[in-house]
Amino acid sequence: MxxxxxxxxxxxxxxxxxxxxxxxxxxxxxxxxxxxxxxxxxxxxxxxxxxxxxxxxxxxxxxxxxxxxxxxxxxxxxxxxxxxxxxxxxxxxxxxxxxxxxxxxxxxxxxxxxxxxxxxxxxxxxxxxxxxxxxxxxxxxxxxxxxxxxxxxxxxxxxxxxxxxxxxxxxxxxxESCILSTHTYANGKGVEMLHAKAPGSMFYPNRIDAEVIAQGHHLPVQNGREVFKNAVVRMPEAINFALEHNNLSLEDVSLVIAHQANYRILQTSAKRMGMSMDKMYVNIHKYGNTTAATIPIAMCEALEEGKFTKGDIIILTAFGAGYTWASAAIRW
The missing domain is CATH 3.40.47.10 (Thiolase/Chalcone synthase)
Structure with a gap:
């Protein structure tokens, strides 16, 4: 294969x-x-x-x-x-x-x-x-x-x-330089914790009307406390899945690139892993949360900065609306 x-x-x-x-x-x-x-x-x-x-x-x-x-x-x-x-x-x-x-x-x-x-x-x-x-x-x-x-x-x-x-x-x-594994997960119990509902088919027959706009259904809404609580559990969990699947330890990993949503989420996730922040890439201070783009942007900047190079193992992880979360192990 x-x-x-x-x-x-x-x-x-x-x-x-x-x-x-x-x-x-x-x-x-x-x-x-x-x-x-x-x-x-x-x-x-x-x-x-x-x-x-x-x-x-x-x-x-x-x-x-x-x-x-x-x-x-x-x-x-x-x-x-x-x-x-x-x-x-x-x-x-x-x-x-x-x-x-x-x-x-x-x-x-x-x-x-x-x-x-x-x-x-x-x-x-x-x-x-x-x-x-x-x-x-x-x-x-x-x-x-x-x-x-x-x-x-x-x-x-x-x-x-x-x-x-x-x-x-x-x-x-x-x-040997390849995507070693990917791991994706979801739990629909988190749907109401982070969402933008309109324009959605649930608003039949007027997907966008004055009432929908007045109620803010077209805007992103999140329960920050619940998102935080779940993110700092699921991302470390996903990292561990990737490590275990590939018979790796954190010592084998050159860099962890996590979704850049909140510095406190990154910090707490690293602490739960027993990992130094030196191994966790951070650029949220420059770009904020760019949603689907945070991982590739961080990968590119980390490469430019020499944080990893050919032959190094990196771990990617993310958590988002749905809830969805994921990880990947890559040998560069």
Whole structure:
């Protein structure tokens, strides 16, 4: 059976930097409050009107180039997002068109919120392992700024999110550098803890009307306390699953790259693992929570900083709405 490798990876974030100070008047908050609560100092937001696919496109092009292929070599495009350009169709065909792919390939979206990129790795690696496809573009990209309540009423959630995109190309390999395993999980009991309900079919016959908007059903809502309590259990649990599956210990791992949702979640997860924060990559202070993009953005920056190199083992983990959570072990 084939093994899958990440042959190219890249990211893109908007140029527009939004600091905590920029939000102080907008959301009636303070830099100190945001940093103490989340560890976030700034985030990137797109300029008004930029669609998700436009933000993701540079990352897609760079990942394809890094993999040594051309867009027409792609067999599939799989996108993970909760902020697609349209309600339908999905964003993958839009990416296909904007890349100039002239062949009729598989292109579809998944919705696994903050766990999406590891879900993408699992789906893509299965296609590679079965021999179905040879070149798969995975895209984790979210424009969360277009979903937020940027008034004082939305402060608790609005300060947390940023915009960003990451893309990776999977290819088959017989080398030791490969995706060792992926592990994905969900528990629907967490649905009400983190969600944006509209536009959803539950709001028949008017998916978006004045009442839906007045009640804020179109905005992200979360029970921060419950999300925190579950995240700091599930991510360490998922890391341990990946280690045990591959007969590894933390000492074998060069770096853990966890979903960047909240610095306190990262800190508490590391503590539960008995792991130094030196082994836990952190860039949430720069970008906030970019949802499906946090993992690939962090992977790219960690590579640029020399945090891991060829032959090193890294562990990815994430937790998000659903609840969904996941982990992956990769030998780079």
């Amino acid at each position: 084939n093994k899958a490798k990440i042959a190219g990876i890249a990211y893109n974030v908007p140029d527009r930097v939004v600091t905590n100070h920029d939000l102080e008047d907008m959301m009636d908050t303070t830099d100190e409050w945001i940093q103490t609560r989340s560890g976030i100092k700034e985030r990137r937001w797109v300029e008004d009107g930029m669609p998700n696919s436009d933000m993701a496109l540079p990352a897609c092009k760079e990942a394809i180039e890094n993999a040594g292929i051309k867009p027409d070599d792609l067999d599939a495009i799989i996108v993970g997002t909760v902020s697609s350009d349209y309600n339908f169709p999905g964003m993958a065909p839009i990416i296909q068109q904007k890349l100039g792919v002239t062949t009729n390939i598989s292109a579809f979206d998944i919705s696994a919120a903050c766990s999406a990129f590891i879900y993408l790795l699992e789906i893509g690696s299965q296609f590679i392992q079965t021999g179905k496809y040879k070149n798969i573009l995975l895209v984790g990209s979210d424009v969360m700024s277009c979903l937020l309540d940027k008034t004082p009423a939305g402060r608790a959630t609005g300060v947390l999110f940023g915009d960003g995109a990451g893309a990776a190309v999977l290819q088959p390999t017989d080398d």
